[in-house]
Amino acid sequence: xAIICIAGTSPGIGKTSVAELLLAHLPxxxxxRVRVADEITGADAALLADADFRLVSSASAALDAExxxxxxxxxxxxxxxxxxxxxxxxxxxxxxxxxxxxxxxLVEGNAYLWARDADVSIMVIGPGPSGKGMARxxxxxxxxxxxxxxWLWNARTDPKAEGFFEFPLALAKMGxxxxxxxxxxxxxxxxxxxxxxxxAPFTDAVVQALERSRWRPESDxxxxxxxxxx
Numbered sequence: 032x033a034i035i036c037i038a039g040t041s042p043g044i045g046k047t048s049v050a051e052l053l054l055a056h057l058p059x060x061x062x063x064r065v066r067v068a069d070e071i072t073g074a075d076a077a078l079l080a081d082a083d084f085r086l087v088s089s090a091s092a093a094l095d096a097e098x099x100x101x102x103x104x105x106x107x108x109x110x111x112x113x114x115x116x117x118x119x120x121x122x123x124x125x126x127x128x129x130x131x132x133x134x135x136x137l138v139e140g141n142a143y144l145w146a147r148d149a150d151v152s153i154m155v156i157g158p159g160p161s162g163k164g165m166a167r168x169x170x171x172x173x174x175x176x177x178x179x180x181x182w183l184w185n186a187r188t189d190p191k192a193e194g195f196f197e198f199p200l201a202l203a204k205m206g207x208x209x210x211x212x213x214x215x216x217x218x219x220x221x222x223x224x225x226x227x228x229x230x231a232p233f234t235d236a237v238v239q240a241l242e243r244s245r246w247r248p249e250s251d252x253x254x255x256x257x258x259x260x261x
Contacts, residue, residue, distance in 0.1 A: 032127070033135040033241060036149035038175055040156045040168040042070075045185040045222065047097050049155050050139045051104040052222040056234045057137060061108040061130050062101035065140030067119050075113050083118025086125050087111040097139070107134070119146050144175045150244040151237055152178045157185040180240050183233060184219040216240075 039046045079085050088110045101109040114122040123146055130136050220229035
């Protein structure tokens with residue numbers, strides 16, 4: 032199973048929209064949303080109650096707006112994992128076991144990377160709530176920076192006016208110089224706008240990152256099984 036994880040520097044940064052963009056280019060993939068600790072909303076907390084974790088599949092009668100967006104974007108199946116911190120590891124095992132054999136999974140949520148690694152890890156970044164300057168990243172997010180393969184500025188507006196070009200410098204000041212040393216892994220795209228000039232380079236970068244992580248000499252077998260045209 033190949034796994035792509037989409038994390039973000041702050042709530043509302045556009046992780047689900049980026050997932051929708053990728054699912055349109057990942058035929059046959061499954062999707063999941065993971066929420067734990069302070070990421071859980073009041074409605075999710077009521078559903079989780081005192082359980083260590085709760086896995087809600089696409090076959091459930093319960094509705095989840097983000098899961099419905101995954102399915103509408105082309106996911107063959109979608110699930111939601113809600114977990115207490117103590118139940119995250121077991122919950123992720125259950126979530127992965129729920130994916131059919133031979134299928135691949137796109138995960139939306141920082142919590143996945145707290146407990147596991149992915150073949151490709153994407154960090155969605157962008158302006159703060161005021162619309163200007165980099166969104167402030169909590170320590171729990173900064174802990175994930177070294178796992179990131181691809182940085183994506185969610186360019187809902189002109190990146191030049193929002194701090195896009197200042198973000199690598201900010202990362203370097205935080206001590207993460209190596210994360211911005213390869214320009215090919217740093218992108219801007221607008222998942223809300225079909226045909227945005229940054230969308231295709233970003234999706235191509237994800238394909239290439241998958242290829243690097245699972246490549247077999249003189250063989251495109253993995254990419255064909257993952258659903259890509261090669």
